[in-house]
Amino acid sequence: MQRSNRKDSLRTRFARWDDGHESSDSRTRRTFLRGVAATGATGIGLTSTAGAASEPYSQYEGDYRNVVDVVDAGADNTGEESITPVLEDLRADNTLLVFPEGRYYMDEQFRFTGFDNFGVVGDDATLVPANYHDFAGPQYRLFRLGVSYSPGSHLRFEGFDVDQRAPDTGIRVIEANAADRLEVRDVTVYGEHDSGTWGPGLFNVTDPDGWGIVERFRAPHGGAWVNNTPHAGNRWRGPIGIEANQNAGTLEFRRCWLGGFPNNGLYAAGGGGTIIVHGGLYRNSNGANVRVGGQGSKIRWPTVEVDETRPEDKTQRGIRIENGKNVKIHGAAVEITSPKPTSHAISVMNSCESARIENTRVELRGSDVNHGLVLSPDCGETVIASTEISHDTAGGYPLWIRDSDRTEPVLVEHLSISGAAGDGGGFRDGIRCERDNCRFSHVDVSQPGRDGVDRNAIVNTGSDLTVYRSDLRASQYPFVDLGADTLVRDSVLESSGDNEAACLYASAEDPTFKKNKLVDGIRNLGANGVTTWENNHA
Template identity: 70%
Template sequence: MGKQRDVPTSNAGDRPVDFDSCRGRTQGDDSDTEVSSRRTFLQTVAAAGAAGATFASTASGASGPYSEYYDEYENVVDVVEAGADDTGGESITPTLERYRTDDTLFVFPEGRYYMDEQFRFTGFENVGFVGDGATLVPANYYDFDGPQYRLFRLGVSYSPGRRLRFEGFDVDQTASNTGIRVIEAYASQRLEVRDVNIYGQHDSGTWGPGMFNVTDPDGQGIVERFRAPDGGEWVDNTPSAGDRWRGPIGIEANQNRGRLTFHHCVLGAFPNNGLYAAHGDGTIVVHGGLYENSNGANVRVGGSNSQIRWPTVRVDSTRPLDQSQRGIRIENGHGIRVHGAAITVSSPDPTSHALSVMNTCESARIENTRIEMAGDDVNHGIVISPLAGETVVTDTEIEHNTAGGHPFWIRESDKQDRVLAEYVTISGEAGDGGGFRDGIRCERDNCRFNVVDVTQRGPGSIDRNAMVNTGSNTVVYRGTYRADQYPYVELGSDTVVRDADLESYQSGREAVCLYTSASNPAFKKNRLINGIRDYGASGVTTWANTY
């Protein structure tokens, strides 16, 4: 039998976090469902060996909230009737070990289930774990037996499971030093994880609460309503101090090869990325959810044709050890799409970019996204890294009210891959901290701005520019540009500005400023209030403008 312990008193039911109570249940594909007659069901504790357990068979007993799943498994085990303690006083891992066999669904009735050692099962064809009002209670770091990393290790990279289901569990980590990875899962064909609610900060410094990977390019997985809103502690403040860098990741999926969806997940402040799914070559889909205050990035995604759809990303708190809290970071892939994201950065302390397109991102599209930035330090909005590939930003709004920064910054590069901004609105009142005082800073060749509206005001005597271009072959078509300083500043070459409306808020200030480095700029059919200030540009063309 497992080790005895004092039954803890949980305050999880008193927490203010509002987790919806619905639990989605998805039947397996018809091709994977066996006929119901092959099912056996454990009603009484049967004598069993570890690997070749024989369960008592019954024609009845197939009832309960998960009975719709029973036909998918040869064996159904009620873990309490199998001998597991549901009061939280004795470890249940030995019971799980006794009944560990393939093609089995483990059912956890309402209760509290204490675990002080890892349950490991790899190379299986089909296994499931479902809870009906079940709460998992990890032992604290010092009492955990064996590797102090996980409760459930289900599949490994070199021996994954084929089909895995895990759903319907609360995890009580409110006691000190009980933070641990709840589930680490590798599945080749089908991975389903739903309704896992983690209460309490991950404070032991061990690996973060979830790791998920689909190992076959044709496999699919979903992680739905996996919630860890209390985040994780920095490792130096935990029993694992010195063992790893920074501390736990919220959810990790860096070896994914199939299609893996994260649906309506919730992650609080983790010291080493929130959702980190950037290094596999499969497809990652992030749909909805709330991601807050993590370091590195709150949502960090790569892969082939991955999508980030309708998430809420929020940075409104910075702890003493927090260093860089990017909103969304995309990298290591192609065809990555951000759609409908709502990103808010309002911490008064330094954080980082709201949305980063990294050097290893071969192509990306950002659309229908809303970014709001405020705070007493310098922060940038959308930043395109120098080696990033073709990037499109469309139907997007950026409101920028920080001490300085560029709402939209296309960093200097020798690459010729196009950056297109279309139907983009940039507004706000920001400072000039660090010398960052431009609404759009374009330092790359071959960029185009269609129907872009920029308003840049600075507090007090601070002047900001609407757009500064240092690249070549830039096209600005239509759009409205307003600023305290200059609406448009040119330092590059072979630029065309056409059908645009440019006006400074300063009385008498010109609409355009051309520096000596500017060559062959052309201004056609624009409204240029107070004209152009030319410090010695070469090859200037003007045609059919109004002043």
């Protein structure tokens, strides 16, 4: 009965956290994140087993030759004795190990590789790791199922709570490499990962034709920096929340939740396979909260929040995409209210060959300088569509397209930028466009400036920029041109600071303005080849 009460307490606390964020600004956050799919806190509700056991777990009948109740086989479910020796005796191919209700103490790793079909499932089961000092052998993992050079073929692991609330009990729950099929579901880690060893989960599909899903893997309390743990000096930074950097197949992370980890939250940027992130909540990790690469990878409907910064945290980016091609971000909600100077909301890195960001909302607030969407100099073709950025910081660029020698186009359409930011660090433009061959269509930029500072809507230093059917308003200049061959047409440009609609510097060459509303006209500081046609200056 006491174990049951303890489990109920754990689940009650998690359910409160899962249902909503119990903080003073929870209503604001929920409003910002409206429409984002919520992650359920319920377990898988296993009720049956197959095979030689009994009626329970019948849903697995036919999937395994052997279905074994680990308690019937001698495993202690009171949390007093280590179960690893029993698991070692039960290890066999084409086998499902079933954990009935109870607490299962583990003080050494269980390892099984090269299998064809193996599963581990829990029914109201809690794993209890030994502390760092008492853990035998490698102090890194509870379950190591498949390795890169000898993966399993089919693997199932689901239905466990992991109680890491006692000091120094943080450990990797599962490390899994499967060639054909990987299924991990409903694993919840309670307590901070505080031992400094590898983070809660590592997953890879090793065959290009294989697939996997990691669903509702949750570690909401994050991990400690390594120098604050008994593993100090042995690692850089500390644990990663979920790692998948050798994936070759298709691997989906569905409705996973991670708290703040010191070395990235979800880190799935290596390997040549496809990563899918669907939903979930990722909060306060250092490095990046969601870091993804791969071919045709997709990040769909995640919620990313940064509202806490520890003294050791240096960067807390929202989403970072890299090492891939045709990477898509769709329906993301990114909110950063505790920014660091390089904590961009979304970063498209140099190694990203092509990307699309659409139907995404970004909100940045705070007293520090911070940027929104940042396209690195060597990234490839990028499309930003139907996206909103609210930017209320001490300074920074809501959209920064950095200087590049690459010629692939950047297309921005149906983008809305709002908020009153400052000019800290000299970053005072709504859109900073430093790259050639960019197209802005149906862009709405409002930059009123914080506390009377001068902000510009768009500043262009590149060549061959087109601005079409856009609404640009700013406290200083709606449009500033220092580049070449710019075309602005069918747009509205208006300054709230008694300035002209556009400012053309001497370096600007051959700018063209057609059929615009240019309130108070154009300020020309020596630009060459200026063309105007049918503009309204009223």
